[in-house]
Amino acid sequence: MSDDLQLLVSFFKALADESRLRIIGVLAAREATGGELAALLDLKPPTVTHHLAKLRELGLVARRVEGTTHHYRLVPERVEALAKQVLSSETVAATDATLDHDAYAQKVLRSFTDGETILSIPTSRRKRDVLLAWLVERLPEGEDLPELALNALIQRHHPDTAALRRELVCSGFLTRERSVYRRAPKPTDDPAQRG
Amino acid sequence: MSDDLQLLVSFFKALADESRLRIIGVLAAREATGGELAALLDLKPPTVTHHLAKLRELGLVARRVEGTTHHYRLVPERVEALAKQVLSSETVAATDATLDHDAYAQKVLRSFTDGETILSIPTSRRKRDVLLAWLVERLPEGEDLPELALNALIQRHHPDTAALRRELVCSGFLTRERSVYRRAPKPTDDPAQRG
DNA sequence: CATCTAATTTGATATATATTAAATTAGACG
DNA sequence: CGTCTAATTTAATATATATCAAATTAGATG
Numbered sequence: 369m370s371d372d373l374q375l376l377v378s379f380f381k382a383l384a385d386e387s388r389l390r391i392i393g394v395l396a397a398r399e400a401t402g403g404e405l406a407a408l409l410d411l412k413p414p415t416v417t418h419h420l421a422k423l424r425e426l427g428l429v430a431r432r433v434e435g436t437t438h439h440y441r442l443v444p445e446r447v448e449a450l451a452k453q454v455l456s457s458e459t460v461a462a463t464d465a466t467l468d469h470d471a472y473a474q475k476v477l478r479s480f481t482d483g484e485t486i487l488s489i490p491t492s493r494r495k496r497d498v499l500l501a502w503l504v505e506r507l508p509e510g511e512d513l514p515e516l517a518l519n520a521l522i523q524r525h526h527p528d529t530a531a532l533r534r535e536l537v538c539s540g541f542l543t544r545e546r547s548v549y550r551r552a553p554k555p556t557d558d559p560a561q562r563g
Numbered sequence: 564m565s566d567d568l569q570l571l572v573s574f575f576k577a578l579a580d581e582s583r584l585r586i587i588g589v590l591a592a593r594e595a596t597g598g599e600l601a602a603l604l605d606l607k608p609p610t611v612t613h614h615l616a617k618l619r620e621l622g623l624v625a626r627r628v629e630g631t632t633h634h635y636r637l638v639p640e641r642v643e644a645l646a647k648q649v650l651s652s653e654t655v656a657a658t659d660a661t662l663d664h665d666a667y668a669q670k671v672l673r674s675f676t677d678g679e680t681i682l683s684i685p686t687s688r689r690k691r692d693v694l695l696a697w698l699v700e701r702l703p704e705g706e707d708l709p710e711l712a713l714n715a716l717i718q719r720h721h722p723d724t725a726a727l728r729r730e731l732v733c734s735g736f737l738t739r740e741r742s743v744y745r746r747a748p749k750p751t752d753d754p755a756q757r758g
Numbered sequence: 759c760a761t762c763t764a765a766t767t768t769g770a771t772a773t774a775t776a777t778t779a780a781a782t783t784a785g786a787c788g
Numbered sequence: 789c790g791t792c793t794a795a796t797t798t799a800a801t802a803t804a805t806a807t808c809a810a811a812t813t814a815g816a817t818g
Contacts, residue, residue: 377581384575385776389568402795403689407667412778417796419776436785436794437689455646472602491817492763494598494632580806597765607808612766614806631764631815686787687793 379450382426387411388419395429395442402438426450473498486526489535497539503532504541504551513549518542574645577621582606583614590624590637597633621645668693681721684730692734698727699736699746708744713737 383389390409394400400408406416420440423429427446432439476498480490486503490496507513507521519529526532533549536542543552578584585604589595595603601611615635618624622641627634671693675682681698685691702708702716714724721727728744731737737744 373581373584376584377579380575380579380584384572384579386568386572387776389571389575401689403793404667407670413795414779414797415777421796433795436783438795451650455650472599475602494596495763582806598763608765609767609809610807613808616766628765631813633765689794 376454378426379454382422382428385419387415388423391416391419391423392428392442395440399432399439399441402440405440473501477502481525484525486532489526489528489531496535500532500536500539500541504536507542507551509551511550515547515549518549571649573621574649577617577623580614582610583618586611586614586618587623587637590635594627594634594636597635600635668696672697676720679720681727684721684723684726691730695727695731695734695736699731702737702746704746706745710742710744713744 383392387409391405394405394408402413402416402420405411405420406413409416420429420431424431427443428450429440430443432441476490476495480487480495480499481502486499490499503522503525506525507518513521515533518533522529522532533542537544537549540552542549544550578587582604586600589600589603597608597611597615600606600615601608604611615624615626619626623638623645624635625638627636671685671690675685675690675694676697681694685694698717698720701720702713708716710728713728717724717727728737732739732744735747738747739745
């Protein structure tokens with residue numbers, strides 16, 4: 369997992385607890401000792417220690433020790449810095465390094481091919497499209513392909529040449545003019561474009 | 564718990580999970596179906612459903628059903644609205660309705676008085692101060708108090724008048740000039756002021 | 759209608775963590 | 789030093805929830 373994503377998760381986890389939010393609420397107004405927080409929030413001291421440890425881990429809260437008494441205060445700069453960082457990441461994306469945009473296609477191809485030949489043709493439109501996109505990549509680009517030549521090429525991957533040829537045209541991967549076939553130009557990488 | 568605080572907790576909980584953040588990461592770029600998300604994030608469909616349900620609960624994600632296929636998309640307005648609301652509350656305060664700022668004092672007083680008489684005098688400086696503040700409230704304000712009169716008043720609450728009188732002066736609750744005592748003006752409500 | 763697919767629901771399991779009692783640490787004070 | 793206090797650490801428990809297999813639902817398709 370990316371460090372960025374990890375930080376995001378930690379930040380949200382730190383704030384995803386009622387007791388900790390209430391502690392922050394108190395500390396936003398003023399410094400307080402552990403005992404005060406316990407009394408104010410009606411929690412036992414160990415509970416307060418536990419939560420303060422989590423908040424200190426992220427640097428959201430700082431401690432000043434004075435004898436046996438520990439004074440806690442919010443670190444507003446840190447809160448603000450994290451909040452800012454989070455807002456910039458949030459909608460934009462933990463996306464980048466984290467995921468493989470072709471994972472779905474790869475998964476489909478692993479199920480329906482052995483890398484070279486087609487084991488079976490998926491019934492599902494979505495999966496079939498993945499397979500056809502894979503197949504068309506194995507045909508020469510920019511060449512006129514008479515039906516017999518095309519059949520021979522498809523035959524290398526699957527015996528049912530007629531069905532696959534029809535599907536390739538139907539789904540827009542091939543064009544046909546006067547019984548001569550040709551690879552269609554790719555529209556876009558965005559799968560949302562093909563319905 | 565206040566609704567405001569409850570919403571805050573829900574919001575942070577919704578985002579305090581790696582899988583959900585990654586889902587949001589994908590949906591920030593484009594719409595996706597459940598199966599795609601499962602393949603992209605390497606999770607099983609039930610897991611994806613589970614997380615999407617949580618995100619939809621808060622309105623962060625919306626669903627469009629098309630046959631047996633469910634398309635999910637982020638609701639950026641909702642994300643932004645919540646983020647804005649959260650930032651305004653965050654440092655400022657879940658404080659208000661949630662806590663009783665006198666809780667600590669009340670707790671101390673319940674332990675060391677029966678409401679009128681002092682059961683015992685706390686050794687702890689902090690607690691003793693709470694008790695002395697309570698005691699001084701029971702003395703007349705703006706009056707000169709000769710030592711004997713003061714003793715009589717203190718006597719109503721505890722027999723050890725000498726000790727309490729000394730503490731009241733020492734902690735600044737009373738002033739003494741030429742053996743005549745008087746309530747000191749309150750400095751501030753902030754307990755941090757007295758140390 | 760039988761079948762296939764996408765998604766959800768259900769049920770089970772495992773992990774995380776909030777809470778607190780009990781024990782421990784460490785400073786203050788006489 | 790012994791005691792008192794504030795806080796922490798430890799250990800135990802309870803609750804929440806992330807995950808996924810199995811069963812179920814509902815639409816599409818032949």
